[in-house]
Amino acid sequence: MRQLIVILGCLSVLAFTLGAPSVRAQAPAPLKAEALRDWTTMKDRMMKIADAMPADKFGYKSTPAQRSYAEQVMHVVIVDNAILRLLRPQTPAPATNQAATSKAEVLKALSDSFDWGAATIREQTDETIVHVEQVPDVLSFLGPSTRSRLVSFMLGHTWDVYGQMAVYLRLNGIVPPASATP
Numbered sequence: 001m002r003q004l005i006v007i008l009g010c011l012s013v014l015a016f017t018l019g020a021p022s023v024r025a026q027a028p029a030p031l032k033a034e035a036l037r038d039w040t041t042m043k044d045r046m047m048k049i050a051d052a053m054p055a056d057k058f059g060y061k062s063t064p065a066q067r068s069y070a071e072q073v074m075h076v077v078i079v080d081n082a083i084l085r086l087l088r089p090q091t092p093a094p095a096t097n098q099a100a101t102s103k104a105e106v107l108k109a110l111s112d113s114f115d116w117g118a119a120t121i122r123e124q125t126d127e128t129i130v131h132v133e134q135v136p137d138v139l140s141f142l143g144p145s146t147r148s149r150l151v152s153f154m155l156g157h158t159w160d161v162y163g164q165m166a167v168y169l170r171l172n173g174i175v176p177p178a179s180a181t182p
Helices: 002-019 031-052 069-086 103-123 137-142 147-171
Strands: none
Touching (some): 031 069, 031 103, 031 147, 069 147, 137 147
């Protein structure tokens, strides 16, 4: 009787295992595809929040020591463009006025930077995106990093600035687009 219970137990486990989806059978999403999806989603978020500030408030600073709203956006553009160069893209970098302050010029620089980033990510393969790059001294805290990690760092940095921009909007009585009810 005891052997029958053991056999039935083993058969139950085997039947459950065979009927359950295999974790190994599910291929991981390619890093390039994930990076591109996250990058294009971030462009949409950043374009909306940058556009939410009226043109006459692009010089707004929360305190005199802080960057202006335009400078916050341009900081993302400048940092992203510098890091994108580390991915060794074939697509040329966009011409950017790093001192842009007008809403139209800042939004164009932001859009162009994200478009260049998307083109740069598309140039990668699942093999090159895990290639390790030496980073410049200003990013030395990262140490040698894969290209995927550099894209991830840019996204994280952009989210940080996004959060600051949301505060700037709220200090001006504007609800950030992601928080607005449809």
